[in-house]
Amino acid sequence: MVGINGLKMSEELCLVRLRATSRGSNLMPAFCNLLAGSQVNIPFLSAEYRAGGIQTICCVDAAHQPMLKRLLNAAPVLQERAEYTAGVGLLTLFPHQSRLKLFGLSLRTLAQAGLRIYATASSVGALTYVLDYARLDQAAAAIQACCKLSRNHAPFKAEFAVAQGTKRRPGGKG
Numbered sequence: 001m002v003g004i005n006g007l008k009m010s011e012e013l014c015l016v017r018l019r020a021t022s023r024g025s026n027l028m029p030a031f032c033n034l035l036a037g038s039q040v041n042i043p044f045l046s047a048e049y050r051a052g053g054i055q056t057i058c059c060v061d062a063a064h065q066p067m068l069k070r071l072l073n074a075a076p077v078l079q080e081r082a083e084y085t086a087g088v089g090l091l092t093l094f095p096h097q098s099r100l101k102l103f104g105l106s107l108r109t110l111a112q113a114g115l116r117i118y119a120t121a122s123s124v125g126a127l128t129y130v131l132d133y134a135r136l137d138q139a140a141a142a143i144q145a146c147c148k149l150s151r152n153h154a155p156f157k158a159e160f161a162v163a164q165g166t167k168r169r170p171g172g173k174g
């Protein structure tokens with residue numbers, strides 16, 4: 001068994017896939033500027049560069065999906081480049097510490113449990129899977145069966161979300 005210190009499950013999200021047809025595309029900056037300008041948080045972001053162009057995958061709060069569709073369809077560079085998958089969630093294992101053993105074991109465990117993996121990302125600190133939101137509890141149980149959680153720890157769901165907003169400074173003009 002591989003030891004981990006924690007297992008976190010996200011709130012319900014929407015997966016967005018963007019495709020560009022060339023490497024020199026302004027897709028990623030345009031997309032990020034649009035989200036920042038609309039104060040939409042991105043709890044998961046991954047980009048892949050291929051000979052055929054860029055593929056960007058991100059997750060946003062499920063409630064933002066209708067607004068995001070409108071915004072992307074209104075932006076010429078982003079029109080008709082997005083695909084949406086509603087009802088996804090993030091399962092994050094930590095710390096990852098770049099351990100291939102943890103990655104291989106968790107990936108095999110989730111696949112053997114019949115869970116669809118939409119995307120994955122890793123860092124030194126965490127290993128994150130994008131899965132069906134309705135099956136996050138099942139995914140957490142499968143990981144608990146193959147990984148040893150640190151003492152007195154149980155999987156937890158996010159109880160708050162950080163929202164972007166405009167803050168006025170005292171005495172300032174905006």
